Amino acid sequence: MKLADRMSRLGTETAFEILAKAKQLEAKGKNVIHLEIGEPDFITPRNIIDAGIKALNEGYTHYNPSAGVREFREVIAKEISKTRKINVNPDQVVVTPGGKPIIFFSIFALINSGDEVIYPNPGYPIYESVIDFIGGKAVPIQLREENDFRLDTDELKKLVTDKTRMIIINSPQNPTGGILTKDDLRVIAEIALSRDIFVLADEIYSRIIYDGDHHSISSFPGMQERTIILDGMSKTYAMTGWRLGYGVMREDLAVKIARLQTNSNSCTATFTQRAGIEALTGPQEDVDRMVAEFKKRRDVIVEGLNHIPRISCKTPKGAFYVFPNVKEIGWEVRKLSDFLLNEGGVAVLFGTSFGKYGEGYIRISYANSVENIKKGLSRIEKALQNIK
Ligand SMILES: Cc1ncc(COP(=O)(O)O)c(C=O)c1O
Numbered sequence: 001m002k003l004a005d006r007m008s009r010l011g012t013e014t015a016f017e018i019l020a021k022a023k024q025l026e027a028k029g030k031n032v033i034h035l036e037i038g039e040p041d042f043i044t045p046r047n048i049i050d051a052g053i054k055a056l057n058e059g060y061t062h063y064n065p066s067a068g069v070r071e072f073r074e075v076i077a078k079e080i081s082k083t084r085k086i087n088v089n090p091d092q093v094v095v096t097p098g099g100k101p102i103i104f105f106s107i108f109a110l111i112n113s114g115d116e117v118i119y120p121n122p123g124y125p126i127y128e129s130v131i132d133f134i135g136g137k138a139v140p141i142q143l144r145e146e147n148d149f150r151l152d153t154d155e156l157k158k159l160v161t162d163k164t165r166m167i168i169i170n171s172p173q174n175p176t177g178g179i180l181t182k183d184d185l186r187v188i189a190e191i192a193l194s195r196d197i198f199v200l201a202d203e204i205y206s207r208i209i210y211d212g213d214h215h216s217i218s219s220f221p222g223m224q225e226r227t228i229i230l231d232g233m234s235k236t237y238a239m240t241g242w243r244l245g246y247g248v249m250r251e252d253l254a255v256k257i258a259r260l261q262t263n264s265n266s267c268t269a270t271f272t273q274r275a276g277i278e279a280l281t282g283p284q285e286d287v288d289r290m291v292a293e294f295k296k297r298r299d300v301i302v303e304g305l306n307h308i309p310r311i312s313c314k315t316p317k318g319a320f321y322v323f324p325n326v327k328e329i330g331w332e333v334r335k336l337s338d339f340l341l342n343e344g345g346v347a348v349l350f351g352t353s354f355g356k357y358g359e360g361y362i363r364i365s366y367a368n369s370v371e372n373i374k375k376g377l378s379r380i381e382k383a384l385q386n387i388k
Pocket of ligand 1: 038097098099100101124170173174202204232233234235240244245
């Protein structure tokens with residue numbers, strides 16, 4: 001088969017590959033603790049499920065406009081106006097099947113071949129994949145452990161050129177759990193404003209924060225018209241499988257992003273958007289409960305990892321990942337994660353699946369029970385005893 005040339009530039013998300021490998025081992029009877037996949041283990045809150053079922057029963061089973069159901073867009077506009085302290089109208093909202101299409105659509109809509117896009121590395125792998133795929137130039141900015149995995153704004157200034165068209169930021173961050181401070185965002189905003197650069201602000205973990213508050217770059221004066229906020233229901237409301245997310249951006253761009261949706265998905269499922277209305281307007285106690293539980297698990301996993309010889313782990317401030325340093329073990333992390341899966345029975349992701357600067361680290365998702373986390377930790381410790 002002869003594929004189009006561009007397909008050779010398309011990357012992937014290793015989490016799904018490791019999950020498949022782990023499932024194969026399980027099918028052969030091996031017991032595996034899953035600490036690889038980035039999704040809450042909680043069931044979607046009952047009121048949201050009921051709203052989805054009700055919507056199905058009421059016949060919300062047909063197409064809806066490409067940009068999304070008007071009432072849902074109104075609710076999102078209200079929510080973003082309140083939480084980001086900006087003025088958003090529903091025409092600035094595009095609803096998508098998960099937050100992920102906003103990454104694809106934004107880069108597709110704004111990046112010409114040869115345009116430069118600065119993105120976090122280690123970072124969510126889809127950024128680099130899509131930039132390459134579109135023919136843009138992917139310019140990584142390294143997130144360093146000694147800087148709490150925040151990008152270094154001085155370094156960012158040096159990476160910006162006349163060709164820089166977009167900066168992607170992600171806070172709280174996958175895979176490190178790092179958070180950008182308000183001062184970081186202020187400097188990034190200054191750069192974007194002075195150099196006419198768009199910012200894709202991936203805020204999918206904005207509600208999963210343990211220390212401090214979430215700040216959005218869109219709140220800085222002049223930034224709303226050059227920021228695309230990506231957010232959604234997947235992580236906050238444990239709705240990964242519902243595929244429900246959105247982008248918030250200037251109206252003229254929203255029209256184009258909706259057109260990309262017309263050309264790809266047509267629209268996001270109608271009944272899930274009804275459930276989305278309930279998610280945003282209904283009781284929020286379940287979110288608080290889930291975040292409190294994640295915090296408990298974070299403390300267990302950070303402490304446990306720091307007790308394992310040759311591993312050290314910073315305490316992340318948000319999301320549900322830790323990114324421990326495993327450099328002392330002296331193995332390439334891809335080989336190490338294979339070993340932990342095959343010999344140890346614990347699935348984790350190797351740091352380089354988030355870009356080249358992930359070497360020396362593994363990513364562990366603690367979206368799993370305390371019991372399984374403890375079991376996973378003791379399996380890791382035991383397996384490492386076999387590496388001299
Ligand atoms: C940083 C980041 N952005 C976007 C997404 C995509 O989320 P969704 O499942 O809503 O498409 C993820 C999912 O893992 C993520 O980690």
